[in-house]
Amino acid sequence: xxxxxxxxxxxxxxxxxxxxxxxxxxxxxxxxxxxxxxxxxxxxxxxxxxxxxxxxxxxxxxxxxxxxxxxxxxxxxxxxxxxxxxxxxxxxxxxxxxxxxxxxxxxxxxxxxxxxxxxxxxxxxxxxxxxxxxxxxxxxxxxxxxxxxxxxxxxxxxxxxxxxxxxxxxxxxxxxxxxxxxxxxxxxxxxxxxxxxxxxxxxxxxxxxxxxxxxxxxxxxxxxxxxxxxxxxxxxxxxxxxxxxxxxxxxxxxx
Numbered sequence: 065x066x067x068x069x070x071x072x073x074x075x076x077x078x079x080x081x082x083x084x085x086x087x088x089x090x091x092x093x094x095x096x097x098x099x100x101x102x103x104x105x106x107x108x109x110x111x112x113x114x115x116x117x118x119x120x121x122x123x124x125x126x127x128x129x130x131x132x133x134x135x136x137x138x139x140x141x142x143x144x145x146x147x148x149x150x151x152x153x154x155x156x157x158x159x160x161x162x163x164x165x166x167x168x169x170x171x172x173x174x175x176x177x178x179x180x181x182x183x184x185x186x187x188x189x190x191x192x193x194x195x196x197x198x199x200x201x202x203x204x205x206x207x208x209x210x211x212x213x214x215x216x217x218x219x220x221x222x223x224x225x226x227x228x229x230x231x232x233x234x235x236x237x238x239x240x241x242x243x244x245x246x247x248x249x250x251x252x253x254x255x256x257x258x259x260x261x262x263x264x265x266x267x268x269x270x271x272x273x274x275x276x277x278x279x280x281x282x283x284x285x286x287x288x289x290x291x292x293x294x295x296x297x298x299x300x301x302x303x304x305x306x307x308x309x310x311x312x313x314x315x316x317x318x319x
Contacts, residue, residue, distance in 0.1 A: 072279075081275060083275070083276065084271075084273055084276060085276055087271065087273060087276070088273070088276050088277065088280055090103060091103040091105050091267055091277075091280075092106065092280070093106075104263050105263060105264070105267075105284060106284075107263065108259055108261075108262065108263030109260050109284055109288065111258050111259045111260070111263075112250070112259040113288075115180065115249055115252070115257070116184070116246045116249045119180075119181045119182075119188070119245060120188070120241075122182070122185035123184070123186075123187075123189040123192050123245070124189075124238075125189075126185055126190075126192070127189045127192030127195065127196050128192075129193075130145045130149065131193040132222075134146070134193070134197055135197070145193070148190065149193065152186060152187055152190040157251055158251060158254065160183055160186070161179075161180065161251060161254070163183075164179045164180070164183040165179040165183075165255050168182075176256065176257050177257055179255070180252035180255065180257045184245060184249060187248070188244070188248075195237045195238060195241065196230070196234060198233070199230035199231070199233040199234035200226055202230060203225075203229045203230055207226065207229065208221055208225070208226065211225045211226075232303045235299055235303055236296060236299060239295065239296035239300075240296060242292065243289050243293060243296070246285075246288065246292070247285065247289065250285070253265060260281060260284060260285070261281065264278065264280075
């Protein structure tokens with residue numbers, strides 16, 4: 065990272081670029097006599113987090129439906145899920161965004177904001193469905209058979225037996241997928257949805273401070289994803305400890 069930073073600095077110096085870091089501060093924080101208020105860059109970060117959060121919730125629902133269809137005994141359900149997965153996984157995210165905005169948007173009356181949310185949800189829902197499928201596959205088949213032998217229906221087997229055990233497996237990769245979604249949310253700037261990258265582009269169009277603004281935007285994304293990564297690591301550690309505690313078998317000596 066130090067080498068990349070030095071190369072960028074040397075390249076800018078060879079171009080005769082005039083660094084103006086002092087002009088970046090108002091876009092981060094607005095300092096008045098009584099208080100500090102966030103600048104437009106942090107407003108853009110808040111918009112990115114909100115957009116990503118809504119898309120992530122919908123993606124979890126989509127992933128759950130697709131994972132259930134893949135586990136279904138119906139051939140139509142399995143084929144539908146497989147076609148969806150193959151289409152999404154083999155489609156570039158940018159092309160998928162254009163498809164949602166320029167094709168599906170006018171048909172269903174979606175504005176650019178909801179088109180971007182549904183595009184991200186559809187793309188990451190396919191990835192989350194694989195996480196759910198792997199989590200369900202990690203539960204031994206004997207658990208499913210035991211539930212059916214007790215007279216539980218299929219929804220009850222999933223609700224009371226499979227999902228609680230698979231939850232410990234899927235939570236860590238789900239948090240990583242949330243980080244991935246926040247990074248991918250920057251692509252919606254190509255259709256002028258207001259978020260961090262779009263705000264950065266608007267500032268550059270006014271100030272021509274390309275180096276300073278893009279480096280600041282990159283630092284904000286880096287700090288946000290690092291915080292989420294630390295949070296994901298703590299969750300994974302706690303789940304691992306909980307799993308070890310519940311799976312430890314204490315033997316009672318025979319008298």
